[in-house]
């Protein structure tokens with residue numbers, strides 16, 4: 638998630654070993670292949686076999702509409718060690734869409750096919766090439782044609798955020814469409830959208846029948862969420878500790894302190910870390926009440942910020 642799941646956040650969230658893999662923030666490809674330095678800046682894990690410090694593979698996400706340049710960028714990513722390539726056809730940002738990137742491609746299934754097949758053909762077969770989509774630009778039923786296109790292009794799997802571009806992040810999320818796509822058996826389907834807690838996951842699991850789930854904001858807002866989902870699949874009952882999101886500042890403290898330590902290896906700007914912590918808690922407070930966020934918002938230095946979490 639662009640601006641959210643940077644390398645320190647990926648390191649933190651994968652520390653419990655519950656994610657099968659994670660995906661980088663998107664790297665935009667226009668008419669130039671991004672230089673190696675840009676790959677390293679966005680995905681420092683490439684220098685460590687494309688693994689987070691705890692050993693979770695990181696896939697490189699590319700965004701753009703130029704099939705050839707995306708393929709060349711994928712070749713570069715793989716030459717730098719990427720464990721897989723994910724193609725972003727879901728970003729709803731107007732500037733990205735105006736420049737032929739993200740969800741705008743959902744209007745053109747033939748272009749989805751062209752992009753996926755060109756990238757697929759460019760990188761070794763053992764490197765997965767996946768696609769991240771929304772249901773459509775404005776029409777949820779466009780998902781069927783779009784997924785058929787990415788499947789025919791050779792995508793290893795598709796991750797479906799069950800909203801249209803025009804919906805932005807507004808409710809409802811159409812998990813039922815994910816089920817209907819999965820039942821067509823074009824390719825493996827990863828369900829995504831509005832899994833904020835373990836109960837949401839169970840509903841999504843029942844409604845979609847999927848075996849794989851991508852958790853975004855929910856995983857950031859509750860660093861224990863992926864562990865509770867993983868333990869469900871390991872047939873261990875999720876413990877109440879895992880089912881409950883950290884709510885009080887004291888609950889958050891160990892995560893925040895760890896995040897600061899991890900961030901300090903990437904930046905020497907404490908004010909940047911403060912901004913990231915505020916953004917993090919803001920995301921978490923979308924779906925649950927964290928009244929102390931008001932106090933956190935007013936802090937300026939890292940010391941002041943960390944005092945909010947002192948118990």
Ligand SMILES: Cc1cc2nc3c(=O)[nH]c(=O)nc-3n(C[C@H](O)[C@H](O)[C@H](O)COP(=O)(O)O)c2cc1C
Pocket residue numbers: 638639640641661662663698725727769798829830831832851852853854855
């Ligand atoms: C701030 C923000 C940045 C995002 N950046 C990306 C991105 O770079 N690539 C991507 O595939 N999805 C991105 N997304 C979308 C999420 O991956 C996900 O599809 C969406 O938030 C719905 O899932 P969730 O409810 O689990 O968060 C972003 C979402 C947000 C809120």
